[in-house]
Amino acid sequence: MKPVEVSVLASDPITHAGAVSLLDNHPDVRLTDLVPDVLLVMEDHVTEAVLGQIRAAKATHVVLVVEHFRESDLMAALECGVVAILPRRETGGAELVSAVLAAGDGTANLPPRLQGALLAQVQRMRKDVLEPNGLTLSGLAARECDVLRLVAEGFGTEEIAAKLCYSERTVKNVLYGLMTRCGLNNRAHAVAYALRAGAI
DSSP states (O other), X not given: OOOEEEXXXXXXXXXXXXXXXXXXXXXXXXXXXXXXXEEEEEEEEXXXXXXXXXXXXTOSXXXXXEEEXXXXXXXXXXXXXEEEEEEGGGOOHHHHHHHHHHHHTTOOBOOHHHHHHHHHHHHHHIIIIIGGGTBOTTSOBHHHHHHHHHHHTTOOHHHHHHHHTOOHHHHHHHHHHHHHHHTOOSHHHHHHHHHHTTOO
């Protein structure tokens, strides 16, 4: 198994040196100054400056070890690639290494309080932003999902139009719009895309 490439970001030099020393001794970790698989960020607070540094690092995954974290910062942190948030006072060396290795595999680790906050924010986004615009969490419109569901069941354009009370032209336009927007090659590709997105 290839070692996880990790960079450490910490404004406190002692914290930085400690994290580097801990990770440098682990056989499954390789420290790097290039774009890492995992960026380990150890700070007291999440500030706009810290988020800017995280964005600039362009890491695939970010582990955030922080003393104080506000729920209001959660979506901004997730948009920056944060997959794990650990409380600084309660995180020892073993937990730190475990979180970095798990992040390297794409595993998320959020405290239960933040998991609940994330689900509440996703539900608000669905209700206030997506549904009023005819979209679902998958990014597909409800009518696109309806058409693709019937395509997946083997129905042709004429049958889909009859079942959904659309014209054949509307069915074709829905499929064409979806395939153009998402860069899909044909109906089978569109169905596979919708299945992977959990839309059908």
